[in-house]
Amino acid sequence: MSDAPTLKLKNNAKGRVLEGHPWVFVNEVETLLPDSFDGQVVECRDRRGRFLGSGIYNSRSQIVWRRLANGNVALDEAYLRSALTSAVARRDAMGDGRFRRLVWSESDGLPGVVVDQFDDTLVMQVQTLAMEQWSDPIATMLVELTGATEVIHRDDASIRRLEGLERSVRTRTGQEW
Secondary structure, three states: OOOOOEEEEOOOOOHHHHOOOOEEEHHHEOOOOOHHHOOOEEEEEOOOOOEEEEEEEOOOOOEEEEEEEOOOOOOOHHHHHHHHHHHHHHHHHHOOOOEEEEEEHHHHOOOOEEEEEEOOEEEEEEOOHHHHOOHHHHHHHHHHHHOOOEEEEEEOOOHHHHOOOOOEEEEOOOOOO
């Protein structure tokens, strides 16, 4: 076992978690980690100590852990750039043009991040604490990858309250919308 902070599943954890589902609910863990780990990457292990993956943690959410990867990863600029580059490349390969869902949360390794592209404007929703801490760098990387001229941060979904996040709408450039 590593020295990383670790969540351990209860004996009655649901099969979906053990089979790779990307979410762990608060009632599925033996004990919560201190809130000082909120927004950080932690490991998840089954009741026998078997490593299930690395994910983002939030003790204030009903979904306390969201998988980033099956292995050990750090949530840093390199990870984000790689995940965003892969997401954009997948959508480019689909030939959807410039009106498309560009990033789709866990399926792109970015839990709680959804980005839609409307030509040269991106609409980004962030619904997890860990990704909220990276919101501006993610927007900057997406502009670099797509050539977009504006990013609308549409962070007004009520689910943000469940993550302990404020609700707001703003633009990357500060332009009124």
